[in-house]
Amino acid sequence: MAAPLLLSDLYIYPVKSLGGIRVAEAEIEPRGLRHDRRWLIVDHRNQFMTQRQHADMALLHVSPAYNGFLLTHQQRPELLPLYVPFEATPERTLFVTIWDDMVFAWRGTPEADAWLSEALGRECRLVYMSDMVVRNVEPELNPADAVVSFADGYPFLLAGTEALAELNTRLAEPVPMNRFRPNLVFSGGAAWEEDAWHEFQVGGLPFRAVRPCGRCVMTTIDQQTAQKSAEPLRTLATYRTQAGKVMFGQNVTGPGRGTLRVGDPIAVVSRR
Incomplete structure (x- = not known):
């Protein structure tokens, strides 16, 4: 029997494209987690x-x-x-x-x-980015007037520890989760099961997985040394390519307000 779905890690990235800070809890704002990519x-x-x-x-x-x-x-x-x-x-x-x-x-x-x-x-x-700035989320499949910070396109990025573990079984050298820069990391369930999620709740708060996240060369940069390699993008491309993009994680929209805490239960409400 698969382990229950839990929020195992929360990360904010105060500066876009710099490292993250692991937090035990985080406030949700319309643009995502408070202080994320502002x-x-x-x-x-x-x-x-x-x-x-x-x-x-x-x-x-x-x-x-x-x-x-x-x-x-x-x-x-x-x-x-x-x-x-x-x-x-x-x-x-x-x-x-x-x-x-x-x-x-x-x-x-x-x-x-x-x-x-x-x-x-x-x-x-x-x-x-001040609260006065309006930068809209990509309109396709999104609520009207949804806004985003300096993140690439969506307020949240979700990734699963089981997906990373499965990927690492295919790599000569495992990579850490920081290659993928998620905000919400969950444990439990099967590898890649988040692909099928549509509406889900974290600690009772409603979220929606909008689309898989296409990955770029940033995943190949060692965050300790800044050295580039072919992995993990090369291996992911052999079995995680959709419409010409290599996928890992899910782009997610959220409730606009609330508080998340590490250890919050996750419940899948509907699937794609």
């Missing part, structure tokens, strides 16, 4: 930056701090930790581009811009 690093043209083009971003470690987080460089201890609050102030503003969207953002501090430019060896800026 900060973004942009280049001198105000275009968003990710590990897809800049693998060395993986070397910037994120750790919790009071009302914010600390950034450190894993290979440059001479760079003192940078403190960043969870929320910015509207003292300086600009427009930034993320994928096909141009959105209004608040600037971080000059100190943060200088630290990141030094750490990444190129001019860049740290910007924040």
Whole structure:
């Protein structure tokens, strides 16, 4: 008999494309988990930056701090930790581009811009998405007026520990869950059973799996060393390809308000 479905891990990613922070509980907001991907690093043209083009971003470690987080460089201890609050102030503003969207953002501090430019060896800026910004979720199969943070397209990403375990049986060297950057990690059930989920509840709160998540080269970057390899994307492509995309995890929309806690039970309400 399969183990019961439980929420086994919760992660927030305060800065898009940097590391996550594991939390025991998290507040849900309309854009996703509170403090998730509200900060973004942009280049001198105000275009968003990710590990897809800049693998060395993986070397910037994120750790919790009071009302914010600390950034450190894993290979440059001479760079003192940078403190960043969870929320910015509207003292300086600009427009930034993320994928096909141009959105209004608040600037971080000059100190943060200088630290990141030094750490990444190129001019860049740290910007924040305020609650006033409207960035809509992809309209297909989604509620009207659903919004998202600086995440790629959806408020939540769900992944299962059994799916990762099954993948790792096929790899010469196993990979950790941080290659896939989920917000919600569940245990129990069968490997890949989340493929069939449509509506489900976590701790009694309603969620909806909208579509499988197509994976990119970021999954091949070791988050400790920033080194790239062919895996796990090469192996996943042999049996997890749909419509030309390699799938792992589910893009998910949520209730807009509530609290999630590690250990919350998960109940599947309907299947696709």
